[in-house]
Amino acid sequence: MTKKSEYTDDYPDKTLYIPGPTEVRDDVIQAMAQPMFGHRMDRMTDLYTTIVEDTKTFLGTDNDVIILTGSGTEFWEASTLNLVDENILVPTCGSFSERHANVAERLGKDVDRLEYEWGQAIKPEDIRAELESSDKHYDVVATVMNESSTGVRNPIEEIGDVVAEYPDTYFVVDAVSSLGGDYVDIDQHNVDVIFASTQKAFAMPPGLTVCVVSDDAYDREIEKESASWYGGFQRCLDYYDRKGQTHSTPAIPIMLAYRKQMKHMLEEGHDGRDQRHREMAEYTREWARDHFDMFPEEGYESQTVSCIENTQGIDVAGTIEEVSEKYDMVFSNGYGSALGEETFRIGHMGEHDVESIRTLTDAIEDVADL
Numbered sequence: 001m002t003k004k005s006e007y008t009d010d011y012p013d014k015t016l017y018i019p020g021p022t023e024v025r026d027d028v029i030q031a032m033a034q035p036m037f038g039h040r041m042d043r044m045t046d047l048y049t050t051i052v053e054d055t056k057t058f059l060g061t062d063n064d065v066i067i068l069t070g071s072g073t074e075f076w077e078a079s080t081l082n083l084v085d086e087n088i089l090v091p092t093c094g095s096f097s098e099r100h101a102n103v104a105e106r107l108g109k110d111v112d113r114l115e116y117e118w119g120q121a122i123k124p125e126d127i128r129a130e131l132e133s134s135d136k137h138y139d140v141v142a143t144v145m146n147e148s149s150t151g152v153r154n155p156i157e158e159i160g161d162v163v164a165e166y167p168d169t170y171f172v173v174d175a176v177s178s179l180g181g182d183y184v185d186i187d188q189h190n191v192d193v194i195f196a197s198t199q200k201a202f203a204m205p206p207g208l209t210v211c212v213v214s215d216d217a218y219d220r221e222i223e224k225e226s227a228s229w230y231g232g233f234q235r236c237l238d239y240y241d242r243k244g245q246t247h248s249t250p251a252i253p254i255m256l257a258y259r260k261q262m263k264h265m266l267e268e269g270h271d272g273r274d275q276r277h278r279e280m281a282e283y284t285r286e287w288a289r290d291h292f293d294m295f296p297e298e299g300y301e302s303q304t305v306s307c308i309e310n311t312q313g314i315d316v317a318g319t320i321e322e323v324s325e326k327y328d329m330v331f332s333n334g335y336g337s338a339l340g341e342e343t344f345r346i347g348h349m350g351e352h353d354v355e356s357i358r359t360l361t362d363a364i365e366d367v368a369d370l
C-alpha cells in the first residue's frame with residue numbers, strides 16, 4: 001500500500017534531461033501566475049484563439065488544431081473512438097506503441113499488431129504488405145513517430161505516403177515526444193491525426209495535449225455515434241468555430257504558459273527547432289558511440305531522446321543517482337525492467353542545446369569514470 005509522503009517546500013532544482021517533462025523557461029513559468037479568469041470571458045477567447053492559430057502557424061499546417069486539457073494519452077483513446085469502427089493496425093516497436101494497441105483493445109476494437117523487436121523501426125514496406133495482403137479493411141493505421149522507450153524515430157512520412165494509397169484508411173500518429181523538436185510536414189504526408197503532449201519538445205508544463213486533425217478525419221467522426229465526447233474532433237472544433245473557446249473548463253494557467261512559449265517557438269521556427277534538435281542528437285550519438293553504443297537500429301535514431309546501450313555495464317541506477325546528487329542533473333534509465341540497466345536515455349529536447357547536453361555528458365563521464 002502506498003503511504004503518504006508529505007510534499008515539502010524544500011527540493012533542490014534539478015535540470016531535466018529525461019524524456020519529459022523537460023526544462024521550461026522562467027518567463028513561461030511566470031506566465032502562469034495570473035489572477036484567474038473565467039473560461040467564457042472574452043479574455044479566454046483571446047487566449048485560446050491565439051494559441052490555436054499560433055500553433056497552426058508554427059507547424060505550417062492548414063489542418064485544424066485542438067488544444068485540450070489532459071495528456072497525450074487522451075488522444076490514443078479519442079482518435080480510436082473517433083475513427084475506428086472495427087479494425088485498427090498498430091505497428092508496435094516499444095512500450096508506447098504497445099500501449100496504443102492496448103488502449104484500442106480496451107475500447108473493444110479489433111487490433112492487429114505488426115510487431116517489431118524493441119530497437120527496430122517500423123518499415124513502410126511492411127505496412128504496405130500488410131494493407132495489401134490483409135482481407136480486413138483497416139479504419140486506422142496508428143504509428144508512433146518517436147518511440148520514447150527505445151529512442152527510435154519511425155519514418156512516418158513514408159508510412160503516411162503508403163497509407164495515402166488507401167483512401168478509407170486514416171493515418172494516426174503519436175508524436176508525443178517529438179513534435180516541436182523534429183520537423184514533420186503534416187499536410188504533405190496524409191497525416192490525419194497527429195498529437196503531442198506539452199511537457200516534451202514544446203518545453204511547456206504538462207497538462208495540455210495538442211492534436212492536429214485533417215478535414216477527412218473530422219468528417220469521418222461525424223458519421224460515428226460512438227465517438228469520444230471529451231476528445232470528439234467535431235465537438236472540440238465546432239466549439240472553436242462558434243466561440244473560440246474549449247467545450248469545458250481548460251487548465252487556464254497552462255494555456256497562459258503555452259501562449260508565452262509558443263511565441264518563443266514562432267521566433268525560432270519549426271525549421272530552427274528541428275536544426276537545434278538535430279545538432280543535439282548528433283552530439284549525443286557521437287558521445288554515445290565513443291563510450292557505449294546506440295540502442296536503436298542505425299539510421300532510425302530519435303532526434304529528441306537518445307537510448308544508449310550500456311555496453312560498459314555501468315551501474316545505471318547508481319550513476320543517475322550520483323549525477324543527480326553531485327550535479328543536480330537528471331537523466332533516465334532504460335525503459336521497464338527489461339531495458340532498465342541495459343540502456344539509459346538522455347532527453348535532448350525543448351530548451352536544451354549542445355552545450356547544455358555536454359554538461360550532462362561531462363557529468364556522466366566523471367561519475368561513471370569513463
Ligand SMILES: Cc1ncc(COP(=O)(O)O)c(C=O)c1O
Binds near residue numbers: 019020071149
Ligand atoms: C511516445 C509516447 N506516447 C504517449 C505518451 C503518453 O503521454 P502522456 O504521458 O502525456 O499521456 C508518452 C509519454 O511519455 C510517449 O513518450
